[in-house]
Amino acid sequence: xxxxxxxxxxxxxxxxxxxxxxxxxxxxxxKAYENGTVLAGISAGANCWFEQxxxxxxxxxxxxxxxxxxxxxxxxxDYDGEVKRRQSLHKLLSExxxxxxxxxxxxxxxxxxxxxxxxxxxxxxxxKVYQVGKVDGKVIEEDLETYYLGE
Numbered sequence: 347x348x349x350x351x352x353x354x355x356x357x358x359x360x361x362x363x364x365x366x367x368x369x370x371x372x373x374x375x376x377k378a379y380e381n382g383t384v385l386a387g388i389s390a391g392a393n394c395w396f397e398q399x400x401x402x403x404x405x406x407x408x409x410x411x412x413x414x415x416x417x418x419x420x421x422x423x424d425y426d427g428e429v430k431r432r433q434s435l436h437k438l439l440s441e442x443x444x445x446x447x448x449x450x451x452x453x454x455x456x457x458x459x460x461x462x463x464x465x466x467x468x469x470x471x472x473x474k475v476y477q478v479g480k481v482d483g484k485v486i487e488e489d490l491e492t493y494y495l496g497e
Contacts, residue, residue: 347377351384354391359411360403362390372414379416389423392456396421398444400435408434410444417461420447426473427452439478439485446479454492466492 352375354362366372379385385395393399397415400422402408408430410420422435438444448463450456451473457465466475477488 347374347381347383349378349383351386352378354385354387354394356389356391358403359390359393359399359401359413363394363411363413366394366414375414376416385416392423392450393421395458396447398447400431400438400444402428402431408438410438417458420444420478422447422449422478423452425449425451425476435478436485436487439480442480446477448490449476449478449487451475463490466490468492468494469496470494471496 366375375385387394393401393411394413395416396413397418398420399411399413400408400420401411403411422431424431425435426432432449435444435449439446448456451468451470453470454466454468454473454475456463456475463475468474471494474492475490477490479486
């Protein structure tokens with residue numbers, strides 16, 4: 347509870363979340379967040395804070411994983427960095443397997459305060475954060491304002 351920031355790297359989302367729940371670490375992470383600790387991460391470490399995520403933790407298959415639920419909605423990292431990532435998320439959305447949420451290209455950071463996206467930055471000129479969901483049966487993808495740090 348004394349940490350200012352907790353940063354989680356990439357890895358196997360399914361294994362990570364399962365171990366955290368088994369050891370009760372998920373409760374400590376939520377308490378740390380409620381205490382003002384900044385929670386951060388990349389790839390699997392970004393997914394974990396949301397209600398759901400799109401994951402390739404099961405080899406050869408993209409699926410949905412229930413996460414910690416600290417931030418409402420779903421999250422999909424590596425959106426432009428893995429060939430089938432965008433296509434698989436659209437399929438999961440169209441089949442109502444994942445809830446609406448966010449997707450982020452490689453090199454992008456999304457900053458949430460009190461569960462709301464307030465700022466997005468990128469280390470790559472054209473990388474973005476997207477709001478993704480389904481409206482009237484059609485998958486939508488909205489580019490969100492993302493500030494390129496190189497300018």
